[in-house]
Amino acid sequence: MATSPTRPEDEPGDLATRLMDQAMGHYFSAALRTAARLRIADRLAAGPRTPEQLAAATDTHAPHLRRVLRYLAASGIFREDASGAYQLTPIAHQLRTDVPHSLHPAVMMITDELFLRTSAGLTEAVRHGDAAFERLFGAPFFAHLQSDPAKRELFDNGMASLASPADDAVAAAYPFPATGTVVDVGGGRGGLLRAVLRHHPDLTGVLFDLAPPLAHHLLDTDDLKGRWRTQEGDFFASVPQGGDVYVLKHVLHDWPDDACRRILRTCRAAMADGSRLVVVDCVLPPGNAPHFGKTLDVTVLAIFDGRERNADEFAALLSAGGFRLTRVLPTAAFPSIVEAVAE
Structure with a gap:
């Protein structure tokens, strides 16, 4: 998420909130991965469903699922209606697995540990001028994929x-x-x-x-x-x-x-x-x-x-x-x- 330029009306508290919201962006990736793994978008294709209905279909805890969906809806991923049910938004349609140009495999790849662990090593990459991945996983990325067919398939699909x-x-x-x-x-x-x-x-x-x-x-x-x-x-x-x-x-x-x-x-x-x-x-x-x-x-x-x-x-x-x-x-x-x- 890009940070907009400072506006004259920005108060210090507003700036702090914006900065902290961006610093916590890894939780957004985790929430998006949760929705993708549970195929929430597929389950909403026929129409709005409540968190309780979605939890029953996914064998998850309804109150926790509601909170994750609320967080995603605040960024336009899904939308909560007046009855408390959730529905698809145009961007959420791309998370469906049964649509042309589905981005579900890309989201699953980008939010996988291959990428998340590597992003946590970015400081060391900047310090040493090399790839964080090899330092963390012990081999260059493509060599690692050759030794792990499941990750190779995840990457190719993504x-x-x-x-x-x-x-x-x-x-x-x-x-x-x-x-x-x-x-x-x-x-x-x-x-x-x-x-x-x-x-x-x-x-x-x-x-x-x-x-x-x-x-x-x-x-x-x-x-x-x-x-x-x-x-x-x-x-x-x-x-x-x-x-x-x-x-x-x-x-x-x-x-x-x-x-x-x-x-x-x-x-x-x-x-x-x-x-x-x-x-x-x-x-x-x-x-x-x-x-x-x-x-x-x-x-x-x-x-x-x-x-x-x-x-x-x-x-x-x-x-x-x-x-x-x-x-x-x-x-x-x-x-x-x-x-x-x-x-």
């Missing part, structure tokens, strides 16, 4: 959910060619590639990633039959050759600059001169205005030792990898599109 609202926005905002091949490098389960192929019916695609996300890819649909293939591999070693457009969505922000340069050089080695690279990440604006990228920036700092970047930082990074930044395009969602040409 990332697919978090990315889902942006997939159509990116596919609609960027002028992909009418024909040719799009290579989605580190594309996870392929939500973006699916959206691109649906927007451009004469394109073909390659979904490139590690085995765990590929095992649950989203491309095997009747409308895309014969237009895609998957390929397993490590983007630090090599990527598929022969593509016309290469996409890196939410890849570079996971890594520090030296690792990003390695990824970019691997992509460049597979690309012909003049081929396009499309980077989908937040592009940080200047100044103090709120921006979701600033939240993500601190998140990836603690977990991966990654970072969000501004346009100048992207230009320098791309140049070191053999590319020239040509333009930055906004989308209707939180990430932007950074286009570059292989030189």
Whole structure:
């Protein structure tokens, strides 16, 4: 939650309350996780229900549940009516598990101990200039996921959910060619590639990633039959050759600059001169205005030792990898599109 600038009418007591409310924000995450784990939004889909009814359905303590729901309703998650029953709000609809672009898996991922324990180690990350996650869990994030299939699935589900609202926005905002091949490098389960192929019916695609996300890819649909293939591999070693457009969505922000340069050089080695690279990440604006990228920036700092970047930082990074930044395009969602040409 972003803090608004100090207003002339702010009294010291008001400022103290606002600061303390933000300091206690981890309780909001805990309350949101509680509602997500209990599938409260699913249970309200048919209409308002009282805390007693919800408690009976979830085998929980009604007075405690009422207090958690009241806390969430104060921030627009659910709404209490005059009878004391709770109902869905537009934002709470996104917590349902049975709706398109559900954010339930993303909430479960972000409020998991992987993220919560890591956020508690942020001070040490700032002190030492590294990722808090490895200090706490004994291994880098992605290495840890390789040893824990359940957490790997949680992460893959969460990332697919978090990315889902942006997939159509990116596919609609960027002028992909009418024909040719799009290579989605580190594309996870392929939500973006699916959206691109649906927007451009004469394109073909390659979904490139590690085995765990590929095992649950989203491309095997009747409308895309014969237009895609998957390929397993490590983007630090090599990527598929022969593509016309290469996409890196939410890849570079996971890594520090030296690792990003390695990824970019691997992509460049597979690309012909003049081929396009499309980077989908937040592009940080200047100044103090709120921006979701600033939240993500601190998140990836603690977990991966990654970072969000501004346009100048992207230009320098791309140049070191053999590319020239040509333009930055906004989308209707939180990430932007950074286009570059292989030189």
